[in-house]
Amino acid sequence: xxAQTSAKRPPPAADIRPPAARRRARRPGFVTAALGxxxxxxxxxxxxxxxAMLLKSVTExxxxxxxxxxxxxxxxxxxxxxxxxxxxxxxxxxxxLLGFPVAYFLARTSKRKxxxxxxxxxxxxxxxxxxxxxxxxxxxxxxxxxxxILEPLTGDGQGMLYSESAVIxxxxxxxxxxxxxxxxxxxxxxxxxxxxxxxxxxxxxxxAFAHVYLPLAVPAIVSSGMLVFVIALGFYVxxxxxxxxxxxxxxxxxxxxxxxxxxxxxxxxxxTLLLILATALTMIxxxxxxxxxxxxL
Amino acid sequence: MTxxxxxxxxxxxxxxxxxxxxxxxxxTRAERALGWALRGLVALILAFLVIPILIVVLESFNSVDxxxxxxxxxxLTHYREFFAxxxxxxxxLLSARIALLAAAIATVVGxxxxxxxxxxxxxxxxxxxxxxxxxxxxxIIVLAMSYYFTFADFRVIGHWxxxxxxxSVMGVPYVLVAVSSALQQFDSELENAARTLGASLPxxxxxxxxxxxxxAISAGALFAFVIAxxxxxxxxxxSGTGSxxxxxxxWDSVRYDLTPTLAVAGTILIAVCxxxxxxxELIKILRERRERR
Numbered sequence: 001x002x003a004q005t006s007a008k009r010p011p012p013a014a015d016i017r018p019p020a021a022r023r024r025a026r027r028p029g030f031v032t033a034a035l036g037x038x039x040x041x042x043x044x045x046x047x048x049x050x051x052a053m054l055l056k057s058v059t060e061x062x063x064x065x066x067x068x069x070x071x072x073x074x075x076x077x078x079x080x081x082x083x084x085x086x087x088x089x090x091x092x093x094x095x096x097l098l099g100f101p102v103a104y105f106l107a108r109t110s111k112r113k114x115x116x117x118x119x120x121x122x123x124x125x126x127x128x129x130x131x132x133x134x135x136x137x138x139x140x141x142x143x144x145x146x147x148x149i150l151e152p153l154t155g156d157g158q159g160m161l162y163s164e165s166a167v168i169x170x171x172x173x174x175x176x177x178x179x180x181x182x183x184x185x186x187x188x189x190x191x192x193x194x195x196x197x198x199x200x201x202x203x204x205x206x207x208a209f210a211h212v213y214l215p216l217a218v219p220a221i222v223s224s225g226m227l228v229f230v231i232a233l234g235f236y237v238x239x240x241x242x243x244x245x246x247x248x249x250x251x252x253x254x255x256x257x258x259x260x261x262x263x264x265x266x267x268x269x270x271x272t273l274l275l276i277l278a279t280a281l282t283m284i285x286x287x288x289x290x291x292x293x294x295x296x297l
Numbered sequence: 298m299t300x301x302x303x304x305x306x307x308x309x310x311x312x313x314x315x316x317x318x319x320x321x322x323x324x325t326r327a328e329r330a331l332g333w334a335l336r337g338l339v340a341l342i343l344a345f346l347v348i349p350i351l352i353v354v355l356e357s358f359n360s361v362d363x364x365x366x367x368x369x370x371x372x373l374t375h376y377r378e379f380f381a382x383x384x385x386x387x388x389x390l391l392s393a394r395i396a397l398l399a400a401a402i403a404t405v406v407g408x409x410x411x412x413x414x415x416x417x418x419x420x421x422x423x424x425x426x427x428x429x430x431x432x433x434x435x436x437i438i439v440l441a442m443s444y445y446f447t448f449a450d451f452r453v454i455g456h457w458x459x460x461x462x463x464x465s466v467m468g469v470p471y472v473l474v475a476v477s478s479a480l481q482q483f484d485s486e487l488e489n490a491a492r493t494l495g496a497s498l499p500x501x502x503x504x505x506x507x508x509x510x511x512x513a514i515s516a517g518a519l520f521a522f523v524i525a526x527x528x529x530x531x532x533x534x535x536s537g538t539g540s541x542x543x544x545x546x547x548w549d550s551v552r553y554d555l556t557p558t559l560a561v562a563g564t565i566l567i568a569v570c571x572x573x574x575x576x577x578e579l580i581k582i583l584r585e586r587r588e589r590r
Contacts, residue, residue: 030498035413035425038406038469042428046466049443050435056446098342105339117343119578124346126574128527130544131563134551135349138356141555143365145352176346205328234436236530241551251438258445258534271442278436 407472468521
């Protein structure tokens, strides 16, 4: 529509090159600017701070790898790493176990129903992690709903707040939408006629599921589990709020290094190690499964 | 209906001709039982996802001064307390201001990058994409440390404008992905046609390209806003005393005293984010409807 007004004006007579060539000649400048300015922006306000932080791990307080040897020889650091890895692994396994049935159901049910039910998954996903952690403080506290329900079983009215199970439950709740949405994305693309073909060739429903359907879903299951694991490794809010001192994860120790000990070098070192670990795991998952990351837009 | 939960049956599960129903019924019964078991399980898991959020909302209407469930009684006392307390109101307004600025920056940067990536023939596009996308996968505590050190080095801790700029980085990947996927649907020949007819490139972008990207851009902008509005880790290190945002205030209060006023703050965070999310869904549905017509 709007192009019509400009169409009345003839192209400049001097330029006798075909339109395509003119386009090519004029475009690069604009495209370069469209790419260059965002890149410059990200370099200054994103890459620089991260780079400066990485640098601090080997310059603060003195130059060298002192921080790294200090971290590696500190036994509590190894314990923190073990707790972080163990809790992340537990959360990853739980979210996948709970996520798969939901994803399977959503992929098989009618479009309309799926659309509504996906909202129930995505709305918690967009609710702040802080609020969801707070929700579990309410639920698991001494006056909480879960505590009251479990009272006949446990015998006392004590909440399970500030324990490992509390952290696991809250983190599972927070990260569960990831496997659901990722696995559903893959299941949606599985050709529905494949399990049917298996059935018609004489396989029972269980066998058709286990031998035909499930193997096609394995890459999504593995990659979503790994994604949850990587995200859980860096979790701060939930272990800090819902967990006790025994549930100190790497992130909690990093924050303490800055806020309590004012040890920038150690904080930077641990953050560097966490970044290396997370990046390495993410790249391995990418290589292995080629399932893209999750942005549901 | 239930049978296709187990075996994806054809769209309309009519019994195939030449097969007697009686022969199939045992399998169907087992399948039906499995189907109901699956439904029950899925309902439980979805309840696990949704109930904690509902509890926060319900708790904000509690009539007593401590957190308890079931509620002792219904009242709006804590909403009154919240809006009478200038600290809470200021924190909410500050969060909105920061999120607005962060979303605006992220939208411009992300949209420009998406268009540049789609039109650029240059190599190294993968690297640019990785730079723009990586804020999504970097552990947030690592980002928090990076900003804390840099803010401290440049003595800008507590400046809300700088915080907004830092937050915009986290919104860029969302805008980038949204606009990139919309650009894939967009026929670049339309741009060429406009150019051939004599329109300048800026004019083409403004009149041809941007109008067809508006819903993707607005979706990306909404997500960038939400990310900045309820960011709760970086702010713990960079807020100083001057920039107490709503999540920061909520965090501080959770550590000191647990009252239903916190549930009001939580409910506001939920309402803003879920409201904006539903808005973006609505935009999507309206666009689909328009396209079908």
